[in-house]
Amino acid sequence: MIGRRRARALAAADYPNFLDELIANELASRLELIERQFEKTLVVGQAAPVLLDAIGQTAKVGPVVSYNNVVHDCEWLPFKDNSLDCVIAPPGLELVNDLPGALIQINRALKPDGLFLSAMYGGQTLAELRHVWLLADEEITGGASPRVAPFIDVRQAGNLLQRAGFALPVADTDVLTVRYDNVLALMAEIKKMGFANPLSGRAKMFSSRRIIGLVDEYYKDLFSDDDGRVRASVEIIYLTAWCPHESQQKPLKPGSAQKRLADMLTTEKD
Amino acid sequence: MNDTTDQTKDQSAEKNQLVDPALLEILVCPVTKQPLSYDRSTNELVSQAAQLAFPVRDGIPIMLIEEARDLNAEPQP
Numbered sequence: 542m543i544g545r546r547r548a549r550a551l552a553a554a555d556y557p558n559f560l561d562e563l564i565a566n567e568l569a570s571r572l573e574l575i576e577r578q579f580e581k582t583l584v585v586g587q588a589a590p591v592l593l594d595a596i597g598q599t600a601k602v603g604p605v606v607s608y609n610n611v612v613h614d615c616e617w618l619p620f621k622d623n624s625l626d627c628v629i630a631p632p633g634l635e636l637v638n639d640l641p642g643a644l645i646q647i648n649r650a651l652k653p654d655g656l657f658l659s660a661m662y663g664g665q666t667l668a669e670l671r672h673v674w675l676l677a678d679e680e681i682t683g684g685a686s687p688r689v690a691p692f693i694d695v696r697q698a699g700n701l702l703q704r705a706g707f708a709l710p711v712a713d714t715d716v717l718t719v720r721y722d723n724v725l726a727l728m729a730e731i732k733k734m735g736f737a738n739p740l741s742g743r744a745k746m747f748s749s750r751r752i753i754g755l756v757d758e759y760y761k762d763l764f765s766d767d768d769g770r771v772r773a774s775v776e777i778i779y780l781t782a783w784c785p786h787e788s789q790q791k792p793l794k795p796g797s798a799q800k801r802l803a804d805m806l807t808t809e810k811d
Numbered sequence: 812m813n814d815t816t817d818q819t820k821d822q823s824a825e826k827n828q829l830v831d832p833a834l835l836e837i838l839v840c841p842v843t844k845q846p847l848s849y850d851r852s853t854n855e856l857v858s859q860a861a862q863l864a865f866p867v868r869d870g871i872p873i874m875l876i877e878e879a880r881d882l883n884a885e886p887q888p
């Protein structure tokens with residue numbers, strides 16, 4: 542669902558790409574820092590053109606395989622085991638139905654010591670919007686409705702990578718604040734980015750004018766600045782992990798120590 | 812990436828675009844992860860294991876299950 546919407550959104554002339562630009566630059570600079578050359582690189586899923594350009598310009602990668610030259614589904618990757626040196630996943634991968642399955646497939650497609658580099662939207666993203674919808678839904682219908690899709694938590698992200706068989710996973714986050722005139726402008730922009738509510742359990746009717754009015758009001762009350770503009774948080778999680786290889790550092794086996802800790806701690810008196 | 816743009820330019824010259832051989836080397840069937848064979852006559856990538864044929868459009872393999880042709884299905888009248 543998200544895939545189809547993203548494709549349409551990316552092609553639209555009024556697509557807001559400030560986040561894509563930021564993420565593209567960050568991913569490219571992280572790639573630059575790695576002292577390696579990656580021959581076969583895949584950008585998985587539907588990437589924004591700015592990301593493909595930024596990655597291509599790093600001089601760290603050979604010809605890039607992307608949605609533009611192989612149309613693929615992140616949950617059914619058509620790539621041979623041990624065939625890729627680097628896989629880069631822009632935001633969107635976290636929204637597939639089966640993220641652990643997609644990560645396992647990426648891990649298998651990577652060569653040993655291959656790199657997985659990803660950016661995902663984290664759990665704090667649109668926390669304000671979720672909160673306000675909850676208040677408004679409760680007031681009007683007396684219950685909650687899934688309005689904002691859940692995003693991935695940074696700790697879960699690290700665990701998922703390990704479960705998928707990656708080695709040396711590192712996750713870090715960046716929280717940005719984006720400001721809008723009002724909540725309607727924010728929601729319009731989310732839609733333009735192709736990230737409107739994809740949940741199957743969402744309310745299947747148009748939101749009434751009353752509830753939208755309430756959301757607008759609550760958002761202004763709770764999350765506006767002095768100048769009347771409203772704030773929205775965007776959390777970006779950056780993930781780096783490697784396909785296991787024997788050259789990578791590993792903890793020693795229990796019981797393999799050469800010296801007793803007690804010997805090190807007791808000071809020699811005699 | 813340059814290959815794709817070149818191929819798009821040559822589109823009028825040759826109707827059935829060939830897939831970049833470097834790409835063919837790493838592609839497998841998305842369902843079974845088994846090797847694919849290229850059928851020049853239909854311009855499809857065929858997975859015998861899954862009995863699916865994936866179309867190639869303008870030299871771009873479309874590796875989506877919903878776009879693939881089921882080899883066991885009756886031919887369309």
